[in-house]
Amino acid sequence: MPGNVDFESLVARFYAPLYQFAFSLTRAEADACDLTQQTFVVWAVKGHQLRDVSKVKTWLFTTLHREFLDWKRRHTRFPHLELETTEGELPTVAPVNVSGLDIALVLGALARVDEIFQAPVALFYLEDCSYNEIADILGVPLGTVKSRLARGIGQLQKLLASDIAAGQATANL
């Protein structure tokens, strides 16, 4: 029974992948932390309703994705920006961290992928989720997952190729 799942063990096992998923969707540390924490809050309240312990991972990712959709709805209505979240838009004056740029480049490209493809692509890369698991998490049919993944990955690759080419062109100037 999930009620018997030790909360600390659950957090230790899943907080990092959940955070990675949240961060890939929000691209903001504070928001990703909030979403991850909120997911465990929901688990503490409703987790006992889950009968099949093998579905814990899917349940947590589904919950985080729902929380993200709610969060996005709220932020669309009441947008608010903190300094950290606008850093990317400020002029860069410090030397660029190459390894940081790599992640930023990938996430920046993901942000420009059609919104509907972002979550399946992030799940595909982050957690090695099967198509079936992604379908469960997002609550869409298997065929939809396959098509969204194919198109999302295609868009991501094109955007990355274009970004890399632009970066090289700038470096050559």
Place this chain on the structure above:
Amino acid sequence: MDPQLVEALALAGKHPELAGWLAAQRVQQQVLREKFRQITPPAGLKEQIISEQAASRRRLAMRRTAWFAAVAGLLLLGSLALVWLPSRAPENILARYQHRMVRTALEGYAMDMLTNDPAAIRSNLERRQAPADFTLTGPLQHTTLMGCAVTEWKDAKVAMVCFHTGKPLQSGAKSDKSDLWLFVVDRNEVPGAPETAVPKIAQVNRLITATWTEGGKLYFLGLEGREQDLRQYL
């Protein structure tokens, strides 16, 4: 494995160009996967989640304790009320009625009709929807009537019949002042009222009073004086 994937892999095995494309895709996917996994949670996030949860459990436990205490308190009060109210409340209601009527008699009232005509009094009371078909005791039938008024007890009308006993008045008092009062109300309006026609004597405020029930009506008679003075009118 997905049959379509098996077929695609078999096809790639037969075509070197396709196999090369597939290998390049795999490498690209692996690189992207590694990039995604470079996202690292901030230090302390795990501990924060666990400690927040522990604090939340404590808050919930405290709220539950407070809630149970409140429920237990209400149940206790309810039990006490169940034990206490049935035995006390009707008596209290009767006592409140008696005190209210005595206060009306002593603290001043305006008579609606000044007359010594019993028929006129009954007619006036009936018109004002107060009990009018009351029965006077033998002695009261021969006592001088002064008039009547209508007062209220909750939503019910109470007939107030005023008499003059003829005893010497205190100095300064008006000669037409009433000194004996009879209140009549529907008995159902006063829970705890006596059930018999045997008068129950009690001192209420400055009046000596008698309370009895007859024909579904509650009678309450009072005067300033001693019990034997009152008994002359019963």
